[in-house]
Amino acid sequence: SITRHYTFNIEYLNVTRLCHTRTILSVNGKFPGPRLIAREGDRVVVKVNNHVSNNVSIHWHGVRQLTSGWYDGPSYVTQCPIQRNQSFTYNFTITGQRGTLLWHAHISWLRATLYGPIIILPKRNDSYPFPKPHSEIPILFGIIYIHIIYIINIKVLIYVYILICMHGSCIAGEWFNVDPEAIISQALQTGGGPNVSDAYTINGLPGLFYNCSSQDTYRVKVKPGKTYLLRLINAALNDELFFSIANHTLTVVETDATYVKPFDATTLVIAPGQTMNVLLNTHPHSPNATTFLMTARPYFTGRGTFDNSTVAGILQYHHHHHHKDNFTLLITPTLPPINATNFVANFTSKFKSLANSKFPANVPKKVDKKFFFTVGLGTSPCPQNATCQGPNNNTKFAASVNNVSFALPSVAILQSYFGGSNNNNKNYQTDFPTSPLNPFNYTGTPPNNTMVSNGTKVVVLSFNASVEVVLQDTSILGAESHPLHLHGYNFFVVGQGFGNYDPNKDPSKFNLVDPIERNTVGVPAAGWVAIRFLADNPGVWFMHCHLDVHTSWGLRMAWLVLDGPGPNQKLQPPPSDLPQC
Ligand code: C2O
Numbered sequence: 001s002i003t004r005h006y007t008f009n010i011e012y013l014n015v016t017r018l019c020h021t022r023t024i025l026s027v028n029g030k031f032p033g034p035r036l037i038a039r040e041g042d043r044v045v046v047k048v049n050n051h052v053s054n055n056v057s058i059h060w061h062g063v064r065q066l067t068s069g070w071y072d073g074p075s076y077v078t079q080c081p082i083q084r085n086q087s088f089t090y091n092f093t094i095t096g097q098r099g100t101l102l103w104h105a106h107i108s109w110l111r112a113t114l115y116g117p118i119i120i121l122p123k124r125n126d127s128y129p130f131p132k133p134h135s136e137i138p139i140l141f142g143i144i145y146i147h148i149i150y151i152i153n154i155k156v157l158i159y160v161y162i163l164i165c166m167h168g169s170c171i172a173g174e175w176f177n178v179d180p181e182a183i184i185s186q187a188l189q190t191g192g193g194p195n196v197s198d199a200y201t202i203n204g205l206p207g208l209f210y211n212c213s214s215q216d217t218y219r220v221k222v223k224p225g226k227t228y229l230l231r232l233i234n235a236a237l238n239d240e241l242f243f244s245i246a247n248h249t250l251t252v253v254e255t256d257a258t259y260v261k262p263f264d265a266t267t268l269v270i271a272p273g274q275t276m277n278v279l280l281n282t283h284p285h286s287p288n289a290t291t292f293l294m295t296a297r298p299y300f301t302g303r304g305t306f307d308n309s310t311v312a313g314i315l316q317y318h319h320h321h322h323h324k325d326n327f328t329l330l331i332t333p334t335l336p337p338i339n340a341t342n343f344v345a346n347f348t349s350k351f352k353s354l355a356n357s358k359f360p361a362n363v364p365k366k367v368d369k370k371f372f373f374t375v376g377l378g379t380s381p382c383p384q385n386a387t388c389q390g391p392n393n394n395t396k397f398a399a400s401v402n403n404v405s406f407a408l409p410s411v412a413i414l415q416s417y418f419g420g421s422n423n424n425n426k427n428y429q430t431d432f433p434t435s436p437l438n439p440f441n442y443t444g445t446p447p448n449n450t451m452v453s454n455g456t457k458v459v460v461l462s463f464n465a466s467v468e469v470v471l472q473d474t475s476i477l478g479a480e481s482h483p484l485h486l487h488g489y490n491f492f493v494v495g496q497g498f499g500n501y502d503p504n505k506d507p508s509k510f511n512l513v514d515p516i517e518r519n520t521v522g523v524p525a526a527g528w529v530a531i532r533f534l535a536d537n538p539g540v541w542f543m544h545c546h547l548d549v550h551t552s553w554g555l556r557m558a559w560l561v562l563d564g565p566g567p568n569q570k571l572q573p574p575p576s577d578l579p580q581c
Pocket of ligand 1: 059061074104106273485487514540544
């Protein structure tokens with residue numbers, strides 16, 4: 001194994017999409033950002049230099065960070081953000097993982113444009129447990145906002161929008177004339193949120209179904225009769241997506257940097273924060289220049305306005321030897337309807353760990369700590385003198401785990417934990433509720449009390465505790481799937497179902513043999529999912545819905561895992577260049 005060095009300069013970049021030019025935040029002037037490539041076992045050192053006025057931090061989503069929790073990246077959880085003209089060098093080893101992951105900014109909503117692939121190749125002299133691909137193609141899904149300011153605070157901003165629209169073209173101003181963080185915090189105060197994007201993108205490009213966008217279409221050329229490895233990454237802020245390539249079957253071989261028992265599918269479902277490697281076998285006899293569309297469109301069951309548009313890219317067959325053949329036939333795939341929950345449940349049930357002798361599934365068989373967490377939306381009081389967008393008499397949208405809406409502190413929790421023994425000086429509490437406020441029929445008629453309370457509460461786990469968490473969706477504002485992401489761990493998805501979790505019946509159906517190992521799992525709309533993990537990584541680990549709008553509303557919490565007795569079971573000391581708040 002070797003050490004690989006990268007420099008990430010956070011800088012402004014002008015991009016034009018849908019005929020509008022905007023200034024966005026980028027890494028090294030690239031959108032999407034640069035690829036980080038390593039082999040399993042390598043050390044990765046990334047120096048991040050912040051040249052913009054926003055504070056930033058970068059998260060290496062899905063990288064386990066064994067004992068290196070200071071480098072995990074979520075702002076105010078493991079570190080203070082990197083301020084303008086400051087630098088921080090992330091330094092971690094990739095242990096026991098291979099496949100595709102992603103990096104992204106982890107503060108406010110800056111990951112809208114600050115994201116890129118992490119490609120972890122097998123160790124040198126090791127091979128894939130599937131046919132060697134002819135080549136590898138990263139495919140990143142994202143979103144773009146052009147009209148970001150009009151969707152925020154209806155009252156103030158419709159006025160701004162109308163004003164700008166009067167000058168011919170709507171929103172001629174630059175996106176960052178209005179600081180996105182200021183917009184978001186204002187929106188969050190009143191319970192709104194910019195959750196309607198203008199377009200979905202493949203590798204930063206919206207594609208030919210959007211106005212003024214056919215030039216901005218992702219195209220990839222393939223040869224007939226070959227195998228390609230597509231590395232799919234959903235980096236969209238708030239959108240679970242269906243994905244398909246017309247007239248092609250895809251073979252799923254890996255997800256969240258763990259190998260799976262291969263299975264075929266024509267339509268995939270991928271939640272934000274999830275990654276998936278799939279094999280594409282091209283047809284042996286497709287004529288030269290035949291083109292097939294690849295499309296993605298959201299899966300969504302919640303209420304309210306939502307962007308149901310479709311991003312398209314082009315897969316084009318290309319034979320070196322017939323240059324003159326201009327035959328083109330554009331074939332479009334069919335995707336399930338936006339609310340196809342049964343399709344999603346059926347697709348997710350196909351994932352099983354490879355679970356062979358080389359890649360065993362070390363599922364915790366006995367459990368030391370069991371938790372039942374409700375995850376879902378709720379309401380909280382609207383601040384005085386504000387007009388809020390929540391339901392029932394001017395309430396504010398909120399989201400919670402066991403009715404606690406997690407508030408980020410002003411200094412990173414990990415620093416507060418590490419910086420002394422006096423419990424009174426900690427900026428978090430350890431009394432996270434072990435059950436929801438008022439148990440009810442979670443997927444039926446909601447109770448009157450949907451209120452949440454704010455708090456910075458963590459769950460303390462002793463080293464090597466084996467943990468089971470049942471995550472129960474609540475249908476308070478309509479059933480909605482929540483892609484829950486756990487930092488610092490992979491977990492096994494041992495069970496899932498619709499309706500209320502039944503602690504007497506459901507555990508007997510758990511799969512403890514070859515359950516899928518993930519870092520992000522969709523808690524089914526009007527259902528539950530059960531996960532298990534071994535708390536073998538000391539530190540403070542964030543767990544949250546990977547729909548940023550829900551994260552911001554408070555659907556997040558943290559685990560504090562204590563050091564183990566052995567020297568390799570302790571959190572490393574804080575790096576000397578750790579940013580200060
Ligand atoms: Cu990919 Cu805490 O996030």
